[in-house]
Amino acid sequence: MKFAVYILSLALVVVASGLPVAHVVSAAAAAHKFHTSFTVADYNAPERSLQITLRTFPDDLEKVLGRRSGKAVRLDRKKVTEPLLVAYLQETFRLKNAKGETVKLNWVGMDAGVDSAWLYFEAHLPEGCAGVELSNQFMFDLYDDQINLVNVKQGGRKHALTFKNGDRFQPLAPR
């Protein structure tokens, strides 16, 4: 019996424990945090585009980007933060078309408030959502108990997906 071997890719940055970003906590979460992201993925048929709005907590976002880049990240400094964010999204929010090819995400922008951060991006899907699969690993590298909720809307039909740690690709719409 052989075990499958996975390469553990270590980030080549050591995050100093005293880094300010590590001090930021989910506001008022007591000892418990809200480890949830909410996504609405709306298929816009005329534009043949899946328009995605992902709501997350801004402090978590600062924390995960800070951890990956090794420096303090503030969402209100957009010029520095957006490229990090786009790279992180491409890596964690993955769409595969019916042929199994990765679909590129087109960045639209971000709205970062104190209570929520809204990330907007879209994916060109000329064939619609049929056969498309999503793997939403957003924040899984930060929190083991992260849960990503995705509500997909296509032509009046709604479908709810839930991603937990360990979940991989799921069909975007039921067959």
Add this chain to the structure above:
Amino acid sequence: MLTKITRSVVLAVLCLAFAPAAATTVLSQSKPRPSDKFRQLEEILPTPNEQRAASGAPGRSYWQQRADYRINVELDDVNQRVTASETITYHNHSPDTLSYLWLQLDQNIWRQDSDANLTQTAPNLDGRVPLSQIENMLHARSFEGGYRITAVRDARGAPLKHTIVKTMMRVDLSQPLAPGASVAFSVDWNYNINDERKISGRTGYEFFPKDGNYLYQIAQWFPRMAAYNDVSGWQHKQFLGAGEFTLEFGNYRVSITVPDDHVVASTGVLQNPNAVLTPVQRARLEQARTAKNPVLIVTPAEALANESHKPTGKKTWVYHADNVRDFAFASSRKFIWDAQGHNVEGNRVLAMSYYPKEGNPLWERYSTHAIIHTLNVYSRYSFTYPYPIAISVNGSIGGMEYPMICFNGPRPEEDGTYSALVKYGLISVIIHEVGHNYFPMIVNSDERQWTWMDEGLNSFLQYLSEQEWEENYPSRRMSPQNIREYMASADQVPIMTNSESIRQLGNNAYMKPATALNVLRETILGRELFDFAFKQYAQRWKFKRPMPADFFRTMEDASGVDLDWFWHGWFYTIDHVDISIERVRLFQPLTGNPELDKGALMKERGEQPQTLTQERNQALPKRVDEFPSLRDFYNTYDALVVTERDREQYRQFLQTLTPRERELLQTGLNFYVVDLKNIGGLVSPVILDIEYADGTHELMRIPAEIWRYNSTETSKLIMTNKEVRAVSLDPRLETTDVDIANNSFPRRPVKSRFQLFKEGQGQPNPMQLEHKQPSPAPTQ
């Protein structure tokens, strides 16, 4: 847009005849079983008894145990260890004889063989894993955590048999403890303190590599009596990490020995200020009691000097606390310390903050103010803060509550700037943690069993306090719109789920109950009724242990409103609110007056569009025009033209009517029927905004009982002599309705957040419009 509203003409208004009984139909063998959303909760809730009354109040034989503690503890700053001994005096107020006692050994959660460690699932190793995470995992595996219990003795010093069961310990008494009797025994122990940055968990130390100092936040640090109560017996459900604590009230006298250059912050009142404070510090503390703003007891400069200090010996700080369910403290030579006396509804309270320089400039500005603000608002909604002290301490712990003291994490960046996120994060977390003094420190609910009873209620009051801090405070929780995605999601458990089994703890146990209470207050009961009932609950159960039924029952008992449907839907199911206006139908009564009725029908006929074929055929020459003799009666007869015979019939009809019936006939009322469908399942009040053709609006607030006969479909009649243009549901987004696309009739397109954002791209933002030049980044 009446054209989209179905128009029906009815003759029903004056029809006084009874419809014949419906013909008997064969009963279907498969009867539909509509769920009864208004079914009473009595069959689910425990039967009221002498301990817990049917009203939700403590019963006439309510009892609870009591445990008093005397503890000597020494903090080892070199090895980061706690060594201590305690004498517990346990008072058996129960009607039962106890032959053994159970204690909680919370530190054992960090033993290598603890259930918490063994049942931890694999972390995610996909993507890039920071070395620090690997470092933390290795650290956790080598940490020698957990209590070393070195002695358990009875009052005469003889060893007592004790058995450690994971995070609990059973102590066998030499003689059974009778009802009404007390027993004293002692425990000695020590343990290694966790590095909170690597192994987090409500307590621990933070190390500051730059100056080589430690900051300790010490909690769950002594073997505590497990609760024994009328509902669970011994509440010794193992500590797995999520379900917090179930504790008994008692008096504490705690002597804390630390290096002599440390400053200690603690539950309770300091008993020996002369021995541990300098004359200057004592004078400042006196001044703080009546100050209008926080007064520094240890200044930043003094704290900075302490950082490079080496202790010359030890000091023992002695604290006393009455009627608390737990005890925690913090200690460091890094502490800056400020204090301000405050009168909370007649109770003099000393509000104090302790923070290292890394917390400034945020902490000196906001912490003590946030404490006092919290005491003011919470006291108004529940009961007067009863303790003499309220403390907020900054350390590595994100936010955790203990009686009179709490630990809060947010700090600015190293350059002293901070984002709005960190500022409001700090104020919110202080409000939340200080607020926990009320729930569960004083309204002593069972946290291990029901997280929502303290976190949900506390998050609710946190929101009210935040909204009184500044206008439009960016509250993270509680606004009904913020919970819609969670409510619509599939991966949920009901609020009434045991603390350790809850999925999505934050959404489930904090946000959902808090939002539910907000809806109950604003939309269902109204502020006056809700606030009265909520305060009743807080007052009835302060310094006692309520269970969920006591809350549900009190809220009904004091408000006078049957809320079983509400508790059932919000707390026992995962349904969500999604109501749709399926259609609006217009019924107009025929008056019987041929001039009016036929006129109306003729008008309606005239409004019918001419078909394309009709239009094209119109110009064709017609044979009857060429040969007029072909025309007869039927070429001119129009059923909608009023005839003399119609008028005569109307005259006769009027003679059969009473004056009242004649008056009703002439009102010209329109009858609109709004058909509603409950798609989400959760029963909700129906709030309708009626927009009339004349531009006026009418708001109808319909209680949830409109769904009591049929919880999936219902309809509402609007009688008006005006014309309705549109009807919309929940116009001010107060019911948590998850889909607002079906909330209007005729349907109005609702732009998604995505569309709005995309359309706004490239526009200058409001600040850019306001100031042509960018303003400098805030420095303070």
